[in-house]
Structure formats: C-alpha cells, structure tokens
Amino acid sequence: MDEFILIFRHEDGGKLASPEQMQAWMKQTMDWIGGIAAQNKYVSGTGLPFDDARVVKATAAGKIVTNGPFGDIKETIGGYIVVRADSVEEAVEFAKGSPVLLGEGNSVEVRKIAKEDKTQ
C-alpha cells in the first residue's frame, strides 16, 4: 500500500469567511478526515494557518522574503493530509470527498509520497 499526500489549494485564501461558515467547514473537514481514519487509511495531516507565513523567493537581486503566501500569488495552500491507498484512483476518491472542493476554483492535488529504499 502506498502513501499519498492530498494538498488543499484555495483559490483565494484572502477572502474572509464568517465564523459560522468557518465552523461549518471545520466540522465537514473533521468528519471527512474521521471517515478516512475509520477505514484505517489516515496517516497524518495538518492545517496551515496564515499567521507567521513567509515566502522566500530567489530573484536576481538575491533572496527576497515576503509576508505570507498572499500578494501576487492568488492561490494558497490551506493544509494537507497523508493517506494510505492501494492506488492513485483510491487516493483520488478520498480527495473527491474533501470539503475544500465545495469552494469553486479550489483544488486538491494528489501526489504519491516517494518511498525510501527499504531493505526488507
């Protein structure tokens, strides 16, 4: 069984949501992750808060640090989870259930985690 990372990409992370909306999303997200964990397919995961966010960029003038993932980048990463799945198709099925996809323009990127060489 392989491990896949599901990366949540938000179209416009700067948009403010009401506390009620946030709470509803939170529940949906927790129920979604709980459902994956109930199948023994959850490995790890976390949300990525926007506080203390920086971007370090290589430019001709050297390395430039900017505040937050906002500014000229419209899309932001809101979090990720790592799941166990038999195939990328199964991982995609998990991704389809993510409440992140309730927001138009949002996306979930599914990537296989590179395996270290395990000498069994």
Next chain:
Amino acid sequence: MNQADLIPHLFRTESRKITAVLCKLFGIENMELAEDITGETFLSALEIWPYKGFPENPTAWLYTVAKNKTRNYLTRRQTFSEKITPNLPAQEADDLLSHIDLSEQNIMDSQLQMLFAICHPVLPTEAQIGLALRILCGFGIEEIANAFLTNKETINKRLFRAKEKLRQEKVKIEFPSESEIAKRMEAVLATLYLLYNEGYYSESQDTVLREDLCLEAMRLTYLLLENEKTNQPPVNALLALMCFHSSRFPARKNQNGEIVLYQDQDETLWNQELIVKGAYYFQQASKGKTLSKYHLEAGIAWWHTQKTDTPEKWENILQMYNRLLQIEYSPIAALNRTFALSKANGKTEALREAEKLCLTGNPYYHTLLGELYEDIDNKKARQHLETALTFARTPADRQAIKKKLDNF
C-alpha cells in the same frame, strides 16, 4: 468482617505489598523467592491463627513473620552470598534484614517500581497483565485463569516464561529515569487500560471477578497519581475514563444476570459518586498541553454519563471519535464513530460510511449495519443481524442480537 473472611481478604491486600517489597529487595531475578516467602507467611497464618486465635494486629503479625522467614531463608541458604548479596547495597545478612522496610512509603514505592518492571516492553501484553494480577494485585492462579478463560497450567506457564524473560533481560526494579519515564509510562498506561478492559468486556461469567479486575486497574492507576512524577495528565484521563465506565456497573446486569445494553439501562442506578470523581480527574487531566487517546476516550465516556440524547452530545462524541481514530485506529472505535455519525449527521450518511469500513465478519459491524438499515431497508437489516448472530462469540452478544431480531 468475620474471621473466616479475614485471611482471604488480608491475602489479597497484604500479599502483594510483602511480595513487592521483597522483590525490590532481592531483585527481579528472585521474584519467585519473594512469592514463596509471602506464600509461606500466609500458610503460617492459616495454620496458627485458627488455633491460637487471631492476632490483635494481623497485618503487623504478617510483616513480622515475613521478616523472620526471610531471615531464616538467608541463614539457611549457602548460595545466598553468591546469589543474592551482589545485588544488594549491604553485604551482610543482618544488614539485609534492616532493609526489609514494610513502611507505607516503601510499600508504595516498591509497588510503583514493580509496576514499571512488569509493564516492560520486552514482555507480551498478556504476560504483563498476568504478572500484574499475580504480583501487584495478589490474585490466585485460578482467578487469573478464570479471567482469561483458560486453565491454571496455561497461566502458570505464561507467568513462568514472563519471569524468565525479565531475568534474561535483567530488568531492574527501579523508577525509570526522567528521560525514559514518558516512554515507559505509555506502556504502563496501555497495560492498565487493557487490565481494565479485560474486566469490563471480559467474556468470563464471573461478575464479581470482573469487577475486581476493574477495581484493581483503578487502584494501580491511582498509585501512579500518588507519586508526583507519575501524576501526569494522561494518567488522570485514564482514571477518569475508568470512573465513568465503572459508574454503570450496577445497571449493566438485570436480575437474571443478563447484560443490559446501554440504551436500555436504568440510569438512576448509575453511580453518581463515581461520575463526580471521574469529572474531578478529568479536570486534573486538562492541565497541560497533551491530548492523549485517554483524554478523548474519557471525554466520550463522560458524554455517555448523560443519558438524554441531544444533538450536542452526539456531535461532541463524533468529533472525539474523529480525533481518536487519527491517533489510533481500532475496529471498535471505527464502528462507534459510525454510530455517532448516524446520530449526529443521519443514517443515510452513516450507511454510506459504514459500507467503506471493510469489517465483514466482525459481529459488531453486522449489528451496526442491522441497526442502520432498520426502517430504511428492513430486509437488509434482518440479513445483517442474522450474519451478526453467526459470528457472535459470547452468549451475551447472541442474546442481544436475538432481541433485536425479534423486533422484525
């Protein structure tokens, strides 16, 4: 307490103390010697007390006899100097005797250190629980065999192998170092949790014995709370969990000795005192930043002390199961989570999730599906309950499923 009950009672409460102190003194490799001396001490009591009358202070009598027996043993055994002395701080037998310290403090310390030695990761869990029952709880081999639904011979073998292992691995009876304590605590808590569950969910028909197992698990957990180094939030959470569960003991059986399921229990029988105690330990558990699985399970158990179904109750239980499963998966948590989901979000969603669990063959899985399909597809509900019946392992489970089947 009448005199006939006194010796078994003292055996349970005092033998474990004497054994722990002597074990600590002799080192774990001589655990059997400690058990033998304790056993002989009680044998003397059985021989002498009925003749000469019961001593005024039976406990003090036992401690004195245990000390004398140890002295006799030490002077008798020639091998003493090679076998035991090297492990001791003092070289002389007399010095050794002055180390037999049966003060309350030393008894507690010795028991706590024994708990860490017995809950050592080199031992399989079953062996840890067996040894804990024998050495720390003073259970007889027959009682342990009953609890595990097996025979005395199996238990004797298991305990023998466990002691051999501790000897080989040179496990020390000592308090783990500061840096090691967190890791070792995890193993200790896991064993106490299983010891409790063994009593709570055991298939053994002996109700008294089962409740005793639970009480012993609680006593040992409490022992950890009495030492400031081991009085940690997860330990408080574990004791809270045990208190909440134990509060339902009086309501779990009807007059015929049959199990009464949670939803059918008379909540006026629930022990409010234990619920209040549990709430106290739960509050103690919330100091600090760790959120252990015991915190979550205690939280879930607290909500179950509230009999009335409210949306708030099931939403909280669902969220705690969501997190619990992220920390540690277990089929029973997955099933309970799905049940909570049906209460919080509705049966349709729960059914969809239940079908993904891949727990075919697990009787509780089919029972859950039977309940979820009720009123949605009664034919399927019946089929699942019938499947559950074929997989059910205990008479109590079969009886509960049959009762549900009667509703169709």
